[in-house]
Amino acid sequence: MIQLRDLRDDDVDRLYRWRREPAVDRWMFSGPPLEFEAHQRWFEQFRADEHRHGWVIERKDEPCGVMFLTKISNVHQHGQWGWYIGEASARGRGVGRAAQALGLDRVFSDFALQKVWSEVIADNDPALKALAATGFRREGYIRRHMFKGGQFHDVVLFGILAEEWQERRKSVMKDLQASGLVRPA
Ligand SMILES: CC(C)(COP(=O)(O)OP(=O)(O)OC[C@H]1O[C@@H](n2cnc3c(N)ncnc32)[C@H](O)[C@@H]1OP(=O)(O)O)[C@@H](O)C(=O)NCCC(=O)NCCS
Numbered sequence: 557m558i559q560l561r562d563l564r565d566d567d568v569d570r571l572y573r574w575r576r577e578p579a580v581d582r583w584m585f586s587g588p589p590l591e592f593e594a595h596q597r598w599f600e601q602f603r604a605d606e607h608r609h610g611w612v613i614e615r616k617d618e619p620c621g622v623m624f625l626t627k628i629s630n631v632h633q634h635g636q637w638g639w640y641i642g643e644a645s646a647r648g649r650g651v652g653r654a655a656q657a658l659g660l661d662r663v664f665s666d667f668a669l670q671k672v673w674s675e676v677i678a679d680n681d682p683a684l685k686a687l688a689a690t691g692f693r694r695e696g697y698i699r700r701h702m703f704k705g706g707q708f709h710d711v712v713l714f715g716i717l718a719e720e721w722q723e724r725r726k727s728v729m730k731d732l733q734a735s736g737l738v739r740p741a
Contacts (some may be wrong), residue, residue, distance in 0.1 A: 558654040574642025620646035678710035691724035
């Protein structure tokens with residue numbers, strides 16, 4: 557079963573380890589943290605910031621990844637979505653798809669948002685598929701928008717509105733429950 561919990565103080569070490577994994581860093585817009593102290597400062601600032609929120613993704617009660625809602629805007633009532641599975645053994649097993657559905661439930665119930673958006677490097681197939689499976693719509697394509705690994709990459713913009721998630725959530729959750737990924741309601 558997949559579940560989410562709020563970030564805790566002792567997540568600082570695992571986030572440092574996960575974020576430096578090449579398989580994770582490859583798809584991130586920024587570079588990995590080099591010094592632990594800098595990462596620790598970022599972690600503290602993140603948790604103190606009312607415009608950002610994070611959840612740890614647990615699989616079989618073990619932490620395996622993290623999900624972030626950032627750039628939370630009270631004016632526009634939207635926020636940006638980002639997530640990664642840090643434990644290699646948990647990738648490609650439906651964890652990302654399930655975590656995203658659980659995350660959308662939290663976001664639209666706990667924050668007064670009308671939209672969640674995300675930007676993804678154009679050849680990140682697992683992320684593109686997971687976003688589409690949960691009901692995110694492709695809203696734009698930005699050419700050569702970021703530089704990573706010695707080259708420029710195109711970026712795809714995705715978004716989902718609160719009412720779109722409400723329409724979609726029952727069937728998404730039903731599928732996830734049938735696959736044993738999410739606890740029955
Ligand atoms: C992107 C990520 C969060 C997706 O989570 P995941 O648990 O690995 O993905 P899921 O198992 O839920 O699979 C989602 C979809 O991608 C597909 N997929 C999974 N691994 C894949 C791979 N290596 N290659 C191609 N497709 C893959 C799955 O089949 C599924 O598609 P489907 O619904 O059509 O069957 C995870 O792979 C990850 O952390 N990657 C590295 C960091 C990253 O890219 N973060 C997102 C930045 S926007």
